Amino acid sequence: MAALRRLPETHVTAPTRRQRGVAWRQLSLKAKVGAGICGFFVLMAVFGPLFEPYDPASQNQVGAAGAPSLQHLLGTTSLGQDVLSQLLAGTRATLLVGVGAAVIATALSIVFGITAGYLGAWWDEGLSLFTNVVLVLPALPLLIVLLGYLPKSGITSTILVLGLLGWPWGARVIRAQTLSLRTRDFVAAARETGESSARLIFFEILPNEVSLIAASFVSTVLYAVGTSVALAYLGLYNVDSQSLGTMLYWAQNQNAIFVNAWWWFVPPGIFVALLGAGLVLLNFGIDELGNPRLREAAGANRIDGRRWRPADPTPVSRSLGAGGSPR
Amino acid sequence: MRFFARRLVFYFVAAWAAVTINFVIPRLMPGNPAESLFQSMQNAQPGELKAIEAEFGVGHDGSALHQYGQYLANLLHGNLGHSVILSAQVSTVIGQTLPWTLVLVGSATVISFFTGTLLGILAAWRRGGWLDRVLPGLTFIQAMPYFFLALLLVDGLAMHLHWFPEQQGYSQGLVPGWHASFIASAIYHSILPAITILVTTMAGWMLQMRNVMITTIGEDYVLAAQAKGLSPRRVVMAYAARNAVLPQLAGFGLALGFVVSGALLMEIGFSYPGVGLTLYNAVLSEDYPTMQGIFLVIALVVLLANLIMDAAYVLADPRARSREAR
Numbered sequence: 049m050a051a052l053r054r055l056p057e058t059h060v061t062a063p064t065r066r067q068r069g070v071a072w073r074q075l076s077l078k079a080k081v082g083a084g085i086c087g088f089f090v091l092m093a094v095f096g097p098l099f100e101p102y103d104p105a106s107q108n109q110v111g112a113a114g115a116p117s118l119q120h121l122l123g124t125t126s127l128g129q130d131v132l133s134q135l136l137a138g139t140r141a142t143l144l145v146g147v148g149a150a151v152i153a154t155a156l157s158i159v160f161g162i163t164a165g166y167l168g169a170w171w172d173e174g175l176s177l178f179t180n181v182v183l184v185l186p187a188l189p190l191l192i193v194l195l196g197y198l199p200k201s202g203i204t205s206t207i208l209v210l211g212l213l214g215w216p217w218g219a220r221v222i223r224a225q226t227l228s229l230r231t232r233d234f235v236a237a238a239r240e241t242g243e244s245s246a247r248l249i250f251f252e253i254l255p256n257e258v259s260l261i262a263a264s265f266v267s268t269v270l271y272a273v274g275t276s277v278a279l280a281y282l283g284l285y286n287v288d289s290q291s292l293g294t295m296l297y298w299a300q301n302q303n304a305i306f307v308n309a310w311w312w313f314v315p316p317g318i319f320v321a322l323l324g325a326g327l328v329l330l331n332f333g334i335d336e337l338g339n340p341r342l343r344e345a346a347g348a349n350r351i352d353g354r355r356w357r358p359a360d361p362t363p364v365s366r367s368l369g370a371g372g373s374p375r
Numbered sequence: 376m377r378f379f380a381r382r383l384v385f386y387f388v389a390a391w392a393a394v395t396i397n398f399v400i401p402r403l404m405p406g407n408p409a410e411s412l413f414q415s416m417q418n419a420q421p422g423e424l425k426a427i428e429a430e431f432g433v434g435h436d437g438s439a440l441h442q443y444g445q446y447l448a449n450l451l452h453g454n455l456g457h458s459v460i461l462s463a464q465v466s467t468v469i470g471q472t473l474p475w476t477l478v479l480v481g482s483a484t485v486i487s488f489f490t491g492t493l494l495g496i497l498a499a500w501r502r503g504g505w506l507d508r509v510l511p512g513l514t515f516i517q518a519m520p521y522f523f524l525a526l527l528l529v530d531g532l533a534m535h536l537h538w539f540p541e542q543q544g545y546s547q548g549l550v551p552g553w554h555a556s557f558i559a560s561a562i563y564h565s566i567l568p569a570i571t572i573l574v575t576t577m578a579g580w581m582l583q584m585r586n587v588m589i590t591t592i593g594e595d596y597v598l599a600a601q602a603k604g605l606s607p608r609r610v611v612m613a614y615a616a617r618n619a620v621l622p623q624l625a626g627f628g629l630a631l632g633f634v635v636s637g638a639l640l641m642e643i644g645f646s647y648p649g650v651g652l653t654l655y656n657a658v659l660s661e662d663y664p665t666m667q668g669i670f671l672v673i674a675l676v677v678l679l680a681n682l683i684m685d686a687a688y689v690l691a692d693p694r695a696r697s698r699e700a701r
Binding site: 078081177180181183184185186187188189190192193194195196197270274275277278281282283284296299300308310313314316317320321322323324325327328329 | 385388389392393396400401511514515516517518519520521522523526527530628629632635636639640643654655657658659661663666667669670673674677678681
């Protein structure tokens with residue numbers, strides 16, 4: 049899942065008044081498809097377990113490693129567990145890890161990003177350095193080592209570890225946006241009228257960063273889902289729990305490939321890829337909602353998904369981060 | 376020069392952080408790796424616990440500060456500790472496995488970067504063409520977990536069609552060395568793993584390049600170049616792409632962390648004899664010195680690659696130099 053995590057675009061345009069209640073039909077097809085896929089997965093995570101035909105963990109040696117049939121729509125594992133039931137339970141657990149970690153990471157990125165951007169000076173220097181250091185250290189090897197020391201860690205510790213390592217991307221863009229908003233006239237005007245810093249942050253600056261925060265949240269969900277599936281696939285957290293990654297772990301462990309039990313390892317992989325694609329497409333939509341330039345261009349010259357504006361030297365480039373780019 | 380000074384300070388701090396995390400993690404974690412190893416050893420003598428603890432550096436002799444100093448001194452001498460499980464120096468183990476990863480992942484990443492960037496230019500140039508239209512579909516492939524793609528490739532191309540070997544880095548029975556049969560075998564075995572990296576990373580470069588290109592093509596100077604009557608190829612490559620590639624270069628360093636993560640998973644999927652597989656085996660066998668040594672080496676290699684990319688970026692973008700020269 050390499051270059052998947054993209055930094056959401058730092059909107060350095062003047063914060064045009066956000067248009068509320070943008071009609072669904074104004075969104076591009078991509079965004080609609082993305083929202084649809086994500087909605088489908090959320091519904092499945094919430095209500096799916098109600099429709100589980102069997103207990104996902106219950107074993108039945110009689111029908112072990114059976115191909116899809118009317119009794120077992122997606123076949124069974126080599127222990128006779130129902131694949132469809134596992135898929136439904138696994139989707140819920142995987143999405144829970146993704147959303148849980150993203151909530152923690154986004155909260156941290158708002159705190160770090162706003163503090164650095166708003167206070168500036170040494171706060172900015174120190175926090176940016178910290179952010180970039182966390183950003184540049186390879187996360188997966190670190191996670192593998194950490195979880196290697198925490199054998200059989202459950203879902204909570206996974207959420208915590210992923211959340212604590214997942215904030216720097218968001219913090220970077222929020223900082224850049226705060227830095228740029230801080231000097232805008234409307235913030236200066238509010239400051240002149242004697243508003244407190246807290247009010248400036250929560251009522252003037254934060255509302256203008258909502259789309260940025262939402263985009264950062266969605267890509268953090270993407271990162272957390274991808275990483276947690278990978279870690280579960282490696283058997284690095286409780287292998288008895290139900291998740292999409294654990295399904296792949298057992299499929300690999302029980303040589304599903306060699307017995308040609310495609311119905312066992314293909315569905316969880318497709319689900320992860322679909323969920324990931326849905327999140328990426330949803331992010332295009334959020335960009336369009338939050339950045340009017342993208343939406344205005346939605347006609348003949350549509351520039352959906354545009355991420356980078358190389359011609360704009362943004363405040364990020366003042367202290368070049370790990371990538372060291374004007375973005 | 377101020378730019379370089381700042382970057383050097385940054386990399387110094389980052390390297391220090393990696394080294395220190397590596398020192399702190401084992402000391403924060405519950406339990407003691409030496410004890411777990413001691414318990415797993417058959418007919419171990421009671422005195423050996425002390426020896427193992429000393430080997431892991433988790434013994435209780437000396438203050439934490441003293442241990443830290445010891446640890447740093449060891450690192451400076453290239454001593455990453457001794458793996459009891461593999462009965463070898465960790466540095467030797469890494470020396471044997473790192474080349475596999477560097478060659479495969481390095482070349483696949485460079486190919487992916489160049490091909491993806493070129494395809495991105497094409498997609499932006501021929502706006503609305505077939506290449507441009509398949510792009511949203513690529514997000515699906517891009518979102519596919521590395522190891523899952525590895526599973527599919529092994530299942531289809533190796534298990535069913537027997538086009539490629541399923542596992543390992545070279546055929547069994549061959550002695551690694553610089554002779555034709557070994558090199559041919561190694562290349563043959565690296566094709567599927569390389570395809571996995573290419574397929575999952577190329578779409579990212581392509582999407583990004585296309586998006587930047589579309590913005591750049593709309594710039595006035597590109598219009599001016601067209602008005603001058605330059606050939607379309609020259610306008611696209613020398614005017615638009617020349618500038619649009621800058622964010623690509625800048626993103627390269629950041630994306631590298633993900634490439635490394637993906638490569639670890641790919642290696643495990645293919646049982647490819649690189650550092651990823653070694654790290655995985657170390658975790659499974661609770662081989663803590665190897666685990667930590669590999670983490671440290673991966674972190675330092677990523678930092679080094681970032682440093683090189685920074686230098687390349689400054690060479691490519693004069694603005695980065697002048698802006699920082701204030």
